[in-house]
Amino acid sequence: MTDNILAVDQLHVSFQTHEGEVKAARGISFDLKKGETLAIVGESGSGKSVAAKSLLRVLPKQNSIIKQGEVLYDGKDLLKYSEKEMQKIRGSEISMVFQDPMTSLNPTMTIGKQIMEGLKKHQQMGKREALKEAKELLRLVGIPNAEERMKEHPHQFSGGMRQRVVIAIALACKPKVLIADEPTTALDVTIQAQILDLMKDLQKKTGTAIIIITHDLGVVANMAQRVAVMYAGEIIETGTADEIFFEPKHPYTWGLLLSMPKLYADRSVPLIPIAGTPPDLGQLPDGCPFAARCPHVMKVCHDFTPANTIISDTHTVSCWLEDERAPRVDRPHDVGGLIDERKSKTT
Structure with a gap:
C-alpha cells in the first residue's frame, strides 16, 4: 500500500509555435507523499511551471498538448478526466497558488466574496456559513480585523497580504494537495519568510501535501523534505533535501548551489555563475x-x-559521470551557498 497521494509518470508536454514544436516537459516523473513538501527547482524556462500547471490541466488549450504520461491522483489518472470532472478537482482536491497574487484576484470583487465563491461551489455552503468560514480563513492566514477586511478589494491590500488571501482561497476547501508556483518571488525578504512560515504552519494544521515551484534554494532549505531538480524540461536529479544540499551528484545541481550566496562566507568572494x-x-x-x-x-x-x-x-541522477566507466570527478569542496543554512536548521 503506497502512501503517495500524487504520482506523475513520463509526462511529456509540448507547445505548438510559429517556429515549431517546443518540448517544455520531457518525460517528467515524480511522486508526492501525503503531508510532505516537494520542491521542484531550476532556472527560469526549465519547465517547472509547465509541469505544475499540467497537473491541474490549466495550460492554454490553443497551443499546448500533453503528448503522453500519467498524473495519478489517489490512483486515478487526471489526464483522462473530462473538463467537467477536472472542475470538481480544482480547488476542492488540488489547489494552486500563483506567483503574482494581484493577477490571481478579481479586482472588481471584495475579498470576502472571492473566498466564499469556492466554499459555496465546492462545499455547498449557504451564504451565512460561507461568510463565517471565510472570516475564519482570513484569521487563519494572519490577516487582522478579518470581518472589516472581508469588505475590501484587492487593491486595498499590500502584496504580502494579497498573497495571504490567495493562500486562504487555495485552502478554503481543505485540498489534499497545494501547488505553490513561485509564491514568494514578488515579495520582499521579510514578507517571504512570513509567507513560508505561514505555509508550514498551515501544513501542520491541515496535513496538506505541498509542491513548491521555485528557483530560490533558500525557499527549498526552509520548506522541503524532498527536491526535484529540473533542467531543459527534464528532471535530472531527485533526492531528499539533505541529499541535494550535502551530496549533490549532477554538475548542474553543483552550479545552482555554487551560485547562491553563503550565510557565513567572506562577502569579498565572488559568486560562481553557471556559464x-x-x-x-x-x-x-x-x-x-x-x-x-x-x-x-x-x-x-x-x-x-x-x-x-x-x-x-x-x-537518483541522470549524468554520465555516474557511469562506472567515467573518470572520477570530485564535486567542488564547497558546493554552495545554503549548506550552512541547512545545517543550522537540522542541528
Whole structure:
C-alpha cells in the first residue's frame, strides 16, 4: 500500500509555435507523499511551471498538448478526466497558488466574496456559513480585523497580504494537495519568510501535501523534505533535501548551489555563475541537454542521453559521470551557498 497521494509518470508536454514544436516537459516523473513538501527547482524556462500547471490541466488549450504520461491522483489518472470532472478537482482536491497574487484576484470583487465563491461551489455552503468560514480563513492566514477586511478589494491590500488571501482561497476547501508556483518571488525578504512560515504552519494544521515551484534554494532549505531538480524540461536529479544540499551528484545541481550566496562566507568572494544559457527547447541538442555548459563534459555527453542512475532509495541522477566507466570527478569542496543554512536548521 503506497502512501503517495500524487504520482506523475513520463509526462511529456509540448507547445505548438510559429517556429515549431517546443518540448517544455520531457518525460517528467515524480511522486508526492501525503503531508510532505516537494520542491521542484531550476532556472527560469526549465519547465517547472509547465509541469505544475499540467497537473491541474490549466495550460492554454490553443497551443499546448500533453503528448503522453500519467498524473495519478489517489490512483486515478487526471489526464483522462473530462473538463467537467477536472472542475470538481480544482480547488476542492488540488489547489494552486500563483506567483503574482494581484493577477490571481478579481479586482472588481471584495475579498470576502472571492473566498466564499469556492466554499459555496465546492462545499455547498449557504451564504451565512460561507461568510463565517471565510472570516475564519482570513484569521487563519494572519490577516487582522478579518470581518472589516472581508469588505475590501484587492487593491486595498499590500502584496504580502494579497498573497495571504490567495493562500486562504487555495485552502478554503481543505485540498489534499497545494501547488505553490513561485509564491514568494514578488515579495520582499521579510514578507517571504512570513509567507513560508505561514505555509508550514498551515501544513501542520491541515496535513496538506505541498509542491513548491521555485528557483530560490533558500525557499527549498526552509520548506522541503524532498527536491526535484529540473533542467531543459527534464528532471535530472531527485533526492531528499539533505541529499541535494550535502551530496549533490549532477554538475548542474553543483552550479545552482555554487551560485547562491553563503550565510557565513567572506562577502569579498565572488559568486560562481553557471556559464552559458539553457538550450532552445524547440531545437534540443543530442545527448545531455547540459553538455554545452558542463565543466566536466565528455564526448559521450554530446552523443547519448544519460541513463537515470539510482544512488539510494531516495536519490537518483541522470549524468554520465555516474557511469562506472567515467573518470572520477570530485564535486567542488564547497558546493554552495545554503549548506550552512541547512545545517543550522537540522542541528
